[in-house]
Amino acid sequence: MNVLVLGSGGREHAFAWKIARSSQIDKLFIAPGNAGTAQEGTNVDLAVDDFDGIKAFCLAEKIDSVLVGPEVPLVLGIADYFEADSEISHIAIIGPNKAAAQLEGSKDFSKRFMKKYNIPTAKYATFTKDTIEEGYKFLETLKPPYVLKADGLAAGKGVLILPTIEEAKLELKDMLEDAKFGDASSRVVIEEFLKGIELSVFIVTDGQSYKKLPEAKDYKRIGEGDTGLNTGGMGAVSPVPFATQGFMDKIENQIIIPTVKGLKKEGIDYRGFIFFGIINVKNDPYVIEYNCRMGDPETEVVIPRLKSDIIELFEGVATQTLSERDVEFDSRSAATVMMVSGGYPDAYEKEKTVTGINSIHDSLVFHSGTKKDGPTVLSAGGRVLCVTSYGKNIEKALELSYNNIGKISFDKAYYRKDIGFDVVDESK
Incomplete structure (x- = not known):
């Protein structure tokens, strides 16, 4: 093939x-x-x-x-x-096709879909420039912090979490009237803030049946202790220790099955991956967002744990015979640590020579923003590469990833030294 x-x-x-x-x-x-x-x-x-x-x-x-x-x-x-x-x-x-990809492409579409099929998610309302006054009033019904989401794709920057109602109203005006995110914020979803711990859940579906993939937890903030600006992701671990069988059963029954059945009922032929951004609120799962593809850097720990032939799964999706395909996972934990350019996610420099990759033999090095110049690897993005390792538990996998990422260097390189900090004790 x-x-x-x-x-x-x-x-x-x-x-x-x-x-x-x-x-x-x-x-x-x-x-x-x-x-x-x-x-x-x-x-x-x-x-x-x-x-x-x-x-x-x-x-x-x-x-x-x-x-x-x-x-x-x-x-x-x-x-x-x-x-x-x-x-x-x-x-x-x-x-997925264009209609199905609205699950990610339109926050308003996904929220209306969840409401229609009783899929647990935060209370919300959607507003446009013409209904901005109603948006201000809706904000007043919520408790801080306040969550504002651009309806369309905004390169990962369209979600704002604001501590005060004054800031929330100003940002709502910026998004709707001043087009802060261009066409993406011509509609804005305002959501109730949910407090809990997040995880990422993935399935692959042929529109009829689905197969679950290993869950993961990623770390979006640039700073240690989950502080600072949001990034595309600074690392990830799989499995997720707090995702017990009981909790995963809730996700399957309350979220995955209603999503797949709902898409079918809507006449949407969804073939591909679905990412469920889940938040655990007092041991109950809620959907924060859907993505119509795999997450990054979660893919870098989920796919290494897939033992089955991935082409088999692709054939199952294409021919709608996914239910007949076997899916096996590696029982070991996997952890990945992302190495980024200095200054990221704000301004950063490219074209930095990356050294040390060839010295790593007991971990996987996945490139994110790199290019070749003859035999030399150069940085070509904010997130440059990540090191993924297996281990009998998350702690051992992280230990190996950190040992090996320390062997790689480029000018102004940065990585978080606390990936998995909030779950590692549970994984032992």
């Missing part, structure tokens, strides 16, 4: 690493890829939203399946583009 992976981050490197180890893979391409994916297959200089270019490449290389890593091409409708074109409609797209 010939497979094309779309994307250039750590998530796509982890997928490429797994696909390259399938007994069914013939040729593997990654577009645009990074210095790490180039070790697993062939990088292709194509943008993820260049649908015409992707079509031409798929025809030229006789691609059988396209795995879509990031959300943008899904929300833009790459699955619909392929389905509507008789030349490429036979190629399996692993990722």
Whole structure:
């Protein structure tokens, strides 16, 4: 089988690493890829939203399946583009169509969906520029802090948590009247704040049945102790110690099953991954958000724990025979630590020489923002790479990741030294 992976981050490197180890893979391409994916297959200089270019490449290389890593091409409708074109409609797209991708592409859509199918989530209301006064009044019914979410995609920056009602009202005005996030904030969802501990839950579905993947917990804040600005993710662990069988059963029965059944009832043919951002509030799960793809850096601990052949799962999704496929997981824990550019998530410098990667043999190094200059690896993004390790528990996995990440260096490199700090004692 010939497979094309779309994307250039750590998530796509982890997928490429797994696909390259399938007994069914013939040729593997990654577009645009990074210095790490180039070790697993062939990088292709194509943008993820260049649908015409992707079509031409798929025809030229006789691609059988396209795995879509990031959300943008899904929300833009790459699955619909392929389905509507008789030349490429036979190629399996692993990722939902445009209607299904609204689960991530529109916060208002996802909240209305959850309300309709009684899926537990925070109390909310949606407002536009014309209803901003009602938005101010709704804020007054809530207790601080206040959660404001841009309805559309805002490159991970569209969610604000504000300590005072004065700040919340000012930000609501900035988002709606001053287009702080462009078209993404032409509608704003205001939510009740839920206090608890978060985890990420993943399934892959063919629209009829689904298979659960290992859960994970990621760490979004730049500073230790979960302080400072939000980032794309500074590390992750799997499994999650507080996610007991009883708690996971609640998630399955109250959230996963109603979601899959609800999509089917809505006439939405969802084929691909669903990410459930869950918050544990006094041992009850609530959905914070859906994503229409795998998370990053969670993929870098979830996919290494998948023992099954991933191409088998892709075939099950494409042919709606997922229920017949076996899914096996590695019983070991996995932990990943992200190494980022100094200054990230604000301004940072690129083109820094990365050294020490080749000295690591007992962990996996997944590249996030790198490129090759001859034999040299250079930084090319805010999140540069992460080190993933296995262990009999999270503490042992983290110990190995930290030991090995210390061997890698580039100018102004930074990583958090407390990933897993809030759950590590429970995992022993």
